[in-house]
Amino acid sequence: QVQLRESGPALVKVSQTLSLACTVSGGSISTEAHSWNWIRHPPEKELEWIGEISSTGETNYSPALKSRASISRDTSKNQYTLHLSSVTPEDAAVYYCTRDPGEVDGFSWDYWGQGTQVTVSS
Secondary structure: OOEEEEEOOOEEEOOOOEEEEEEEEOOOOOOOOOEEEEEEEOOOOOOEEEEEEEOOOOEEEOOOOOOOEEEEEEOOOOEEEEEEOOOOHHHOEEEEEEEEOOOOOOOOOOEEOOOEEEEEEO
């Protein structure tokens, strides 16, 4: 059974970089044909996909966030990390890490972390 867990700060200041880690258990982020994603849910808005990293380390990002988002990984820790720079109050959201099994076209997330609330102070 795959489990994902987000960790990182609950509060970040405007203009700083938000860094959130996702630790995966029950499956390898580097040896399976899946992608590992970050999404977020701002208040009163729709879920927003941020980006993903494949099992080979290839990354893709939402066009809306590609200038500020970066995803890296540490395979020794079975962990991948989101870095979102120059945050504004509009970046306040519940952030989730998820797995896309890659079995269908488009996004399909079969495992989710519990989500972590991030507040941006201004």
